[in-house]
Ligand SMILES: Nc1nc2c(ncn2[C@@H]2O[C@H](COP(=O)(O)OP(=O)(O)OP(=O)(O)O)[C@@H](O)[C@H]2O)c(=O)[nH]1
């Protein structure tokens with residue numbers, strides 16, 4: 066028998082195309098997002114402790130049913146062992162259910178196939194953790210989860226967690242490429258929302274301090290924790306909503322300081338804060354010029370932005386507008402009301418060859434007091 070709620074509402078037919086009111090559409094998007102399964106991307110250089118962290122997550126009692134995707138299976142890895150506990154022998158491309166309800170899968174290709182396979186098991190898990198290979202640039206895979214229309218209704222990017230080897234991290238960050246391109250270790254730090262500084266048992270305190278300073282010089286927005294065998298409070302790495310409005314606002318408030326260049330690699334964080342208002346279209350054009358054309362004021366500026374986030378104070382709008390970008394992809398969403406708070410445009414850039422003064426001066430041209 067049908068409940069009253071299930072009876073379809075009769076709507077008066079109208080010859081014109083149905084008018085979808087914007088607010089309803091926005092609401093639907095929000096609802097979809099709320100239902101989507103969060104995905105954490107776990108990255109970090111070779112041997113840093115990613116699989117150790119995954120295994121820790123898989124064996125902890127966290128009340129979540131986590132599906133794990135491994136795109137590699139080194140001999141005798143800890144997860145491989147827990148998989149053979151789950152079911153003797155049969156593994157790899159098969160999904161295995163572990164004793165605490167987690168699902169585990171090893172696939173060579175971490176691309177769309179792994180995700181498709183994962184979505185077939187929908188309902189069996191409420192969280193996804195995906196380990197990239199040590200030599201992966203997390204940018205493309207983050208973009209795929211973040212904005213891909215085919216996937217984004219089912220999954221949403223929660224954040225990027227980067228594991229770093231405390232002993233070798235500094236060396237890895239400093240490795241120069243003959244072609245001048247950025248090495249993966251630097252990219253992984255640049256895109257990180259959380260950093261797990263692992264193997265502190267093997268590092269001297271001096272090494273650790275230098276490594277920390279270098280990491281902060283590259284990315285002053287990521288939170289850092291020190292661990293042995295990747296034993297981290299799970300709330301530090303899971304469910305962080307790094308691409309969600311509230312966290313963004315808070316972490317932008319936390320670090321108003323611009324870091325100084327430290328390593329030879331010139332990736333660093335630049336923060337600009339300008340009180341006042343900007344025109345929405347002008348601001349958007351400015352962002353596109355910078356991210357897509359590497360231009361400021363119609364002139365090439367050489368800036369390579371890997372990650373950007375910010376709050377915009379849009380003229381004529383009472384709400385904050387939050388900005389998120391990974392490489393050339395960006396997203397702008399309207400969030401909380403400014404209320405009595407001072408209206409400040411705040412932008413954080415992580416990238417290389419960032420002309421701090423020019424960025425500030427150029428954006429300042431868009432800002433007026435009202
Ligand atoms: N001494 C020490 N060893 C650790 C620690 N964490 C992990 N290891 C060891 O370091 C090795 C590499 O760890 P993994 O977790 O496989 O590293 P990974 O990042 O997954 O490595 P790849 O997948 O090869 O990139 C393993 O032998 C771990 O047991 C730690 O905190 N201290």
Ligand SMILES: [Zn+2]
Nearest residue numbers: 115116117196
């Ligand atoms: Zn691994």
